[in-house]
Amino acid sequence: MATVVHEPPKMDVDRLPSQGSGNGGWRNLVPASGGLRKVQDASPPPASTGIWVALASITMTFAAFTSALVVRQGGAPDWQHMTLPPILYLNTVVIIGSSFTLEIARRRIAAFMGGLHEHADKPLRWLYITLSLGLLFVAGQILAWRELVSQGLRFATNISYSFFYVLTIAHALHVSGGLGGLVRVISKFNNRTLKRSTLDATSRYWHFMGVLWVYLLVLLWMKL
Amino acid sequence: MHDMSAHAVHHGAPTSFIRKHIFSLDHKVIGKQYYALALVAVVVGMVLSWLMRLHLGFANFAIPGLHLLSKNGAPGDIMTPEYYLQLMTMHGTIMVFFVLTTAPFAAFGNFFLPIQTGAEDMPFPHFNMMSFWVTFTGFLFLVASFFVSDGPTLGGWTQYAPLSAVGAVSGPGQGTGVVLWAFSIAFFCVGQLFGSLNFITTTLDMRCKGMSLMRLPLSAWAWFITSIMGLTAFAVLMPAVILLILDHVAGTSFFVSSNLVINDQVLPHSGGSTLLWQHLFWFFGHPEVYIAIIPGMGIVSHILITNMRRPMLSHRVLIYSMGALAVLSYMVYGHHMFVSGMNPVSSLAFSFPTLVITIPSTIIVLIWLGSLYGSKLRINTASLFGLGFISMFISGGVSGFFLAQPSIDILLHATYFVVGHFHLVMAVAAIFGIFGGTYFWFPKMTGRMMNESLGKLHFWLTFVGAYLIFMPFHYLGIAGNVRRYQAFVDDYLIPLIPVHKFITVAALATGAVQLIFIYNLIYSRFWGAPAPDNPWQGTSLEWSTATPPPHNNFGDKMPVVYHDPYQYSVEGASSDFIMQTSPEPVHSADEEK
Amino acid sequence: MAKLLAVTIVVIAIASAIPIVMHIWPLPQDISVNGHLIDEQYTDTMWEAGVSFLASQILLAYFIWKYSRPAPNATVKRFPGGAAALVIAAFVLVGTEALALGVFGAKAWGLAYFAPPGADAMPVQVQAGQFAFYFRYPGPDGKFGPLHANLISEANANFFGLDTTNDQDSKDDIVTAELAIPVNREIHLLMHSKDLGHSFYVPGLRVHQDFVPGLDLSIHFTATKIGRYEIVCTQLCGLGHYNMKAYLEVKSPEDFDAWLKQQAALQ
Structure with a gap:
């Protein structure tokens, strides 16, 4: 799997101002007199902005779930607080670990793109490790659900289980989206068409999934 | 939402029919698809309103052929009470989601936001394409519910739990109908989230050379602000409908409380919170009405500026006021719940920002009026609809003073006063924005002019007709007429039946008038006079490109922007307007402020 | 133009x-x-x-x-x-x-x-269900008996789910289909829903309050005019929503007492 990249991928253009749209362009640079000043554009490429916008939206969704949980847990006497399946703690370690491995891959590619190194040092291996850990996490979540179901603890058993399934399934679906993103990064990397902004956006999304998971774990674990 | 790459912006012009007109990545085609969807939806929604009005005015009137739509709902072509509620629910849902959100925001925004910012396309065209097709799938789900055995849901567009959550036992349409409704809304949310993502990123990152944020036209600002609202509001509605679906099909108890008895059977649910649904729904629902109206404000400002031949008194104040509306809209949603059983202290707390939100609304209206002062107003169909929008917005806005106060809401809650209020301020006003935008931008979108005489006829009949329909709603509400009733049985509402008959006649006539618009639209599309590039002598970027715009919007030469968006009647200039792309110097106190 | x-x-x-x-x-x-x-x-x-x-x-x-x-040469005024x-x-x-x-x-x-009902306010209970209101008066003992959801039966006319054989407090409770109240006497209305969301709206009384399933709410009011008024449901509750109503009978104190006795006899 180890690949040494010998030629620079076509990706550095991200940092340069491009003509017209695509990566921003010049802003506010044309004074009333009409004279043009060419100044390097500092605005981020769309993927960098877009990922923050998407994360804001995902945050709102989980905030809505959270407020529903708080209202529901606080308002009714029928809440039976659940014991989390122990495998979830293992999954937590896996998803946090995957953030580290992705960060290693990202830094290696970034250093290479920034011209610090002549070739990226085995970044692909770390990307594959990240992908495997991600798959392992999803598999671990599926095991957790199966374990609960085998104990007869289903969606409608108690409202605490309803929330558990809703939150973990919603999170797992978002993680699966991140896995798709990783596959895409790997394929673009192999085609030498990976952009720095794509890599950064995917890794931000992936880290966010890790943070979101820790948040959900605490939310489900503690009794308000 | 992992796919963030921007490479597809530079997609070449497609050649096959399917990639060009159906699964197109081009924001202009997607904008037109949204417009077409809104047009189909508005026809369905309007026909439903005719059926409802016929029934309210003339309860025993047999509507020929209605039994074909639903055998149970209209035996002998006479509408049953539950079928009335089912049609009413569909009318509300179709209009709010698939017309008032799609047309002014998704349709015009998709077509013109990238052009007005000077971009070649949206940054994530695949998401943009999915945005439309997911929304369209949502529409199919909704329409499908007409054809399931017990018909569409009867729960109203607000779909209050537990009526919506306990299943078929609570009434016809509450089984499959509700599930289809909820899936439809979930799809719609996903579609609009994808759209909002593109709109925000386009505005922030895709502007052309020289296009600072303050140089964006007011319409672009309105779409930008709306997309931020969409991003947060739909992200809350989606989890809410997911929980609703689960209550419905998985037997969970998010919204259904314990010990509810229907047909002498105790329901199996326990402990759910009825008010939770209302909080989640209205946290989306109030921003939603601003999602419907803010694009209209932007479009109308844009149209009026072009036709007044002057910029608004203050570009910034209008932008800040629209922003203030957006922020406040999240803090006022509780005014829908004054008598809902929510803590009465919260009612007072929600009442205050609701009264405060009238301040930015008033500023916007006053800036419009102050800008009309001393202008050089041109009358054409687009500007007529723009002026009509202002009149409607004022009329619908002032009734908000009543509904913002919990004490008066005791009297007016759930009456026709509310129906009159929101129809004028958000439905009719927004539709005037859509009409104005259509007459104004049709030449750019299709390359042909619309017929002005038919357009003016359409305006006059619609303007007068809309007032004849919706003003009497307020009188009904003041007299205590409760909404969502399909018939007026032997009670205090009987004396109001003549008013209902009057509204019905006005609604049928005004509805029929819309055929003029549809005829004009279709005729002009194929046989209208060819449109020049800049028929209204506008200044913003959509008028500096060809008509209709080429695949990448600006052809070989990307625009460079030198000015604020609205340089009309500039002293000492060579003509009465200076386009944003014109390098002609402007020596004005307003420029670059 | x-x-x-x-x-x-x-x-x-x-x-x-x-x-x-x-x-x-x-x-x-x-x-x-x-x-x-x-x-x-x-x-x-x-x-x-x-x-x-x-x-x-x-x-x-x-x-x-x-x-x-x-005019063609007009300038824009500020x-x-x-x-x-x-x-x-x-x-x-x-x-x-x-x-x-x-x-x-x-x-x-x-x-x-915010103002609590007066100490001498007369308690009446109202239950909303698809598509009727029922009212309950506590009877001579002044106490409402407990409710049992599983006993609710339209067929047996046990609308509230009362257990009149076992619950002492329920035995003298009076259940009616209309809300009769004495004029100029404050009423403390205890509200609960049997099934779904409903609302209690009497335009003349300036009273409007939703029923919230799972939540017991109360309102209080004093009627000042003898007469018969409509109570309507304003919360969409299903196919019979438009026809869900009851009557408010505001009576003189003497008429009210007579009416209550008559109702007690019917139980």
Whole structure:
């Protein structure tokens, strides 16, 4: 799997101002007199902005779930607080670990793109490790659900289980989206068409999934 | 939402029919698809309103052929009470989601936001394409519910739990109908989230050379602000409908409380919170009405500026006021719940920002009026609809003073006063924005002019007709007429039946008038006079490109922007307007402020 | 055409105001002790909203009339004071208006919702269900017996789910389909829903409160006029929603006592 990249991928253009749209362009640079000043554009490429916008939206969704949980847990006497399946703690370690491995891959590619190194040092291996850990996490979540179901603890058993399934399934679906993103990064990397902004956006999304998971774990674990 | 790459912006012009007109990545085609969807939806929604009005005015009137739509709902072509509620629910849902959100925001925004910012396309065209097709799938789900055995849901567009959550036992349409409704809304949310993502990123990152944020036209600002609202509001509605679906099909108890008895059977649910649904729904629902109206404000400002031949008194104040509306809209949603059983202290707390939100609304209206002062107003169909929008917005806005106060809401809650209020301020006003935008931008979108005489006829009949329909709603509400009733049985509402008959006649006539618009639209599309590039002598970027715009919007030469968006009647200039792309110097106190 | 539009706007504005000014469709007659506060608030708001409405529409019409069809050499004039003046006007005029309405309106709301019912208020229970209201009076012992959801039976006319064989307090409870109350006596209405969301709206009483499944709510009011009034449901509750109503019978104290005795005999 180890690949040494010998030629620079076509990706550095991200940092340069491009003509017209695509990566921003010049802003506010044309004074009333009409004279043009060419100044390097500092605005981020769309993927960098877009990922923050998407994360804001995902945050709102989980905030809505959270407020529903708080209202529901606080308002009714029928809440039976659940014991989390122990495998979830293992999954937590896996998803946090995957953030580290992705960060290693990202830094290696970034250093290479920034011209610090002549070739990226085995970044692909770390990307594959990240992908495997991600798959392992999803598999671990599926095991957790199966374990609960085998104990007869289903969606409608108690409202605490309803929330558990809703939150973990919603999170797992978002993680699966991140896995798709990783596959895409790997394929673009192999085609030498990976952009720095794509890599950064995917890794931000992936880290966010890790943070979101820790948040959900605490939310489900503690009794308000 | 992992796919963030921007490479597809530079997609070449497609050649096959399917990639060009159906699964197109081009924001202009997607904008037109949204417009077409809104047009189909508005026809369905309007026909439903005719059926409802016929029934309210003339309860025993047999509507020929209605039994074909639903055998149970209209035996002998006479509408049953539950079928009335089912049609009413569909009318509300179709209009709010698939017309008032799609047309002014998704349709015009998709077509013109990238052009007005000077971009070649949206940054994530695949998401943009999915945005439309997911929304369209949502529409199919909704329409499908007409054809399931017990018909569409009867729960109203607000779909209050537990009526919506306990299943078929609570009434016809509450089984499959509700599930289809909820899936439809979930799809719609996903579609609009994808759209909002593109709109925000386009505005922030895709502007052309020289296009600072303050140089964006007011319409672009309105779409930008709306997309931020969409991003947060739909992200809350989606989890809410997911929980609703689960209550419905998985037997969970998010919204259904314990010990509810229907047909002498105790329901199996326990402990759910009825008010939770209302909080989640209205946290989306109030921003939603601003999602419907803010694009209209932007479009109308844009149209009026072009036709007044002057910029608004203050570009910034209008932008800040629209922003203030957006922020406040999240803090006022509780005014829908004054008598809902929510803590009465919260009612007072929600009442205050609701009264405060009238301040930015008033500023916007006053800036419009102050800008009309001393202008050089041109009358054409687009500007007529723009002026009509202002009149409607004022009329619908002032009734908000009543509904913002919990004490008066005791009297007016759930009456026709509310129906009159929101129809004028958000439905009719927004539709005037859509009409104005259509007459104004049709030449750019299709390359042909619309017929002005038919357009003016359409305006006059619609303007007068809309007032004849919706003003009497307020009188009904003041007299205590409760909404969502399909018939007026032997009670205090009987004396109001003549008013209902009057509204019905006005609604049928005004509805029929819309055929003029549809005829004009279709005729002009194929046989209208060819449109020049800049028929209204506008200044913003959509008028500096060809008509209709080429695949990448600006052809070989990307625009460079030198000015604020609205340089009309500039002293000492060579003509009465200076386009944003014109390098002609402007020596004005307003420029670059 | 601009002048026609200006005239049309003015005509529509004035025509819209006429039914309000002439009270063609007035508010339902007030039959409550505190309702006049709401009515005064409504009237004040109508003045402020009405003046805003007419002033803005007439101003709009005037500007359309005056500034359309300019002379070819006309120049654009700036509104005196510019945007700043308008922003200040909006803050001062509407801000004051909104603040005043908010502050004064709180009183009527407070009397309805913050003031507790008087100690001698008569308790009555109301249960809303698809598509009828039922009322329960505690009987001579002054106590309501407990409710049992599993005992609710339309067929046996046990609408509340009372266990009259085992529960001592339930034995003398009086269940009726109409709400009879003595005039000028405060009523403490205890509300719960049997099935779904409903609402209790008596326009004349200036009382409007939703039923929330799973939540026991209460309101209190005093009727001042003998007569028969309608109680309607305003929360969409299903196919029979439009027909879900009951009657409020406001009786003289003597008539009320006689009615209650008669109802007790029917149980």
